[in-house]
Amino acid sequence: MNFASDNTAPVEPAILDAIAKASSGYARGYGDDDWTKAVERRLAEIFEHDVAVFLVPTGTAANALALAHVSPPWGVVFCHAESHVATDECGAVEFFGGGLKLVGLNGNGAKIEPATLKAALAAYGGHRPHQMIPSALSITQASEAGTVYRTDEIAALADIAHARAMAVHMDGARFANALVRLNASPAQMTWRCGIDVLSLGATKGGALAAEAVVVFDPARAIYLGERRKRAGHLLSKHRFIAAQFLAYLAEDRWLTLARRANGKADRLTEQLTAVGLKPAWPVEANLVFVTMPRALHAKLQAAGASYYVRKSESLNLDSDTVLVRLVTSFATTDDDIARFVALCKKS
Numbered sequence: 001m002n003f004a005s006d007n008t009a010p011v012e013p014a015i016l017d018a019i020a021k022a023s024s025g026y027a028r029g030y031g032d033d034d035w036t037k038a039v040e041r042r043l044a045e046i047f048e049h050d051v052a053v054f055l056v057p058t059g060t061a062a063n064a065l066a067l068a069h070v071s072p073p074w075g076v077v078f079c080h081a082e083s084h085v086a087t088d089e090c091g092a093v094e095f096f097g098g099g100l101k102l103v104g105l106n107g108n109g110a111k112i113e114p115a116t117l118k119a120a121l122a123a124y125g126g127h128r129p130h131q132m133i134p135s136a137l138s139i140t141q142a143s144e145a146g147t148v149y150r151t152d153e154i155a156a157l158a159d160i161a162h163a164r165a166m167a168v169h170m171d172g173a174r175f176a177n178a179l180v181r182l183n184a185s186p187a188q189m190t191w192r193c194g195i196d197v198l199s200l201g202a203t204k205g206g207a208l209a210a211e212a213v214v215v216f217d218p219a220r221a222i223y224l225g226e227r228r229k230r231a232g233h234l235l236s237k238h239r240f241i242a243a244q245f246l247a248y249l250a251e252d253r254w255l256t257l258a259r260r261a262n263g264k265a266d267r268l269t270e271q272l273t274a275v276g277l278k279p280a281w282p283v284e285a286n287l288v289f290v291t292m293p294r295a296l297h298a299k300l301q302a303a304g305a306s307y308y309v310r311k312s313e314s315l316n317l318d319s320d321t322v323l324v325r326l327v328t329s330f331a332t333t334d335d336d337i338a339r340f341v342a343l344c345k346k347s
Contacts, residue, residue, distance in 0.1 A: 158194025
């Protein structure tokens with residue numbers, strides 16, 4: 001009954017096989033290999049756009065390097081107050097950004113509303129050189145609450161940001177989960193609605209350690225390669241990240257795995273709702289948040305259930321209630337779900 005994170009899931013077999021196959025023989029290092037060039041071509045096809053692609057082993061590296069590249073050290077990056085870049089990157093964005101500032105905005109379901117962004121931006125201007133300048137907006141797709149931005153919502157936020165000459169970044173650690181839920185194309189959910197740079201995750205979707213920074217204006221990516229190298233995130237045996245991405249993207253495997261994870265979240269939601277545990281927010285990806293009595297939480301933990309307790313400023317919980325995050329993956333089984341729900345039912 002492991003619902004702690006999709007990071008706890010195994011590597012998807014075809015992706016693991018691809019790593020083994022890439023280990024046959026020799027290949028040039030540092031990204032000057034056939035696998036990497038093939039990934040770059042494939043992502044350009046998928047996004048229907050010329051792109052600059054930089055592979056890294058972690059999502060933290062992807063987010064931090066992307067935001068550091070589009071913001072000067074005196075810039076302000078706006079994000080949701082409960083976003084991963086604000087709460088779970090150990091200051092990596094600020095570190096690699098040389099002192100840039102993250103400003104967290106509130107919003108139900110971990111999504112930023114246009115009015116909230118406008119109000120925050122109104123506080124900046126007319127006080128140069130003493131005040132930092134708005135430089136970027138970062139949104140998370142799917143969000144930390146498991147909710148999904150619709151394309152028109154992304155476009156509305158991007159229009160506001162671009163009007164202030166700000167870049168728009170998308171943290172896509174669970175990009176595929178959001179994509180299949182919207183039934184949109186990668187282009188529709190990114191550059192066509194104003195995304196300038198994307199952190200594209202594969203690790204949570206079934207890979208071992210494979211993330212990418214995708215820049216939709218290659219001219220804007222100049223020296224991002226040097227930034228990655230200087231940060232220590234250019235792998236010498238680069239082909240092993242690229243091989244994972246090729247297998248992940250092949251035959252729409254990334255979408256199939258995301259649909260499977262989302263489907264398990266839907267099943268978990270349906271069964272938990274039936275026993276009186278309704279989700280705190282709409283379940284739109286592979287994350288399910290429910291509130292439960294502390295006594296039930298203790299019982300589940302004692303039975304070996306694995307998940308995380310979370311906090312959210314948008315929920316007013318009493319001291320006897322906890323908010324738990326349940327994450328499904330491509331490897332989640334119906335038996336995992338049935339055993340967990342049975343324990344909840346007996347409470």
